[in-house]
Amino acid sequence: MFKETFEGFGGEVTDYEGITVGEKDFRATLTKISAHQPEAIYFGGFQAEAALLVSQKNEVGLESAIFFTDDGAFSDQYIEAAGGAAEGSYATFADLPAGSPELEAFRARYKEKYGVEPSELGPFHAHAYDATMVLLNAIEKVAVDQDGTLLVPRKALAEAVRATKDYQGLSGTITCDEKGDCGSANIIIYQVQNGEWVRVFPPES
Numbered sequence: 001m002f003k004e005t006f007e008g009f010g011g012e013v014t015d016y017e018g019i020t021v022g023e024k025d026f027r028a029t030l031t032k033i034s035a036h037q038p039e040a041i042y043f044g045g046f047q048a049e050a051a052l053l054v055s056q057k058n059e060v061g062l063e064s065a066i067f068f069t070d071d072g073a074f075s076d077q078y079i080e081a082a083g084g085a086a087e088g089s090y091a092t093f094a095d096l097p098a099g100s101p102e103l104e105a106f107r108a109r110y111k112e113k114y115g116v117e118p119s120e121l122g123p124f125h126a127h128a129y130d131a132t133m134v135l136l137n138a139i140e141k142v143a144v145d146q147d148g149t150l151l152v153p154r155k156a157l158a159e160a161v162r163a164t165k166d167y168q169g170l171s172g173t174i175t176c177d178e179k180g181d182c183g184s185a186n187i188i189i190y191q192v193q194n195g196e197w198v199r200v201f202p203p204e205s
Contacts, residue, residue: 002044014038019049026053031060040066047073051081054089066090074123079192086192090200095188096126096171103170130169134161134182 003013014036017029030053033041041062043053050073057065067089069078074091082089096103103126110118110125118125138160144151164176176182189201 002042006042019045019053021045021049023049024052025056027056027060030057030062034061038062038065040068042068043073044070045072047075047078047081051078051086054082055085058085071123074190074197076197079195079197087195088192090189090191091197092187092189093123094127094171094183095186100170102168106170126170130167130171130174131182133169134164134167134174134176137167138164 003016007013015033015038017033019026019029026049034057041053041057043050050067050069054067054069057063057067069089069091071091071093074093078091079086106126106129107118110116138157139152141160142153142156144153158180161182162176162178162180164174164182167174174182186202188199190197191200192198
């Protein structure tokens, strides 16, 4: 989907390569890519591989290629693993509402109970919580007590999830469509600057 969309906007994709999750050396793939000297490299994956790629690209003549990744690598662990090689790289992430009292209260409760910030477990803590609550709310609406056994009809559950509208979650206001796709957030672009993720687009209002 990324390739088709990028080309649809007039971009040129010089290479389209895949990697194996868990591998540690991507220099052969990066060397192949370097033959066309791309202006940028986009990697859709997770932090472990992203950190290796952004580090190893500089060893095969791709120092000037901008490294762009997604929410799977949007974490402090990516920056720590890649070190200075992460500087200047970009990632997208679904925005969380700034100053949300619900989100701040959740973070405080979580830290009080478990002793760590929920963000230390990964960037999707608020989204995971919201997904769980949407599902639990739907179960509460359709579950049936049948002789002491709690039954959750599958079709009714799916319909209840899809009927979710204006649920006030940690990640924002959530409404689901007829396919069950639920979302609330805008996509934000961040850049690593001085060892930290900094929002660069759209700018803070």
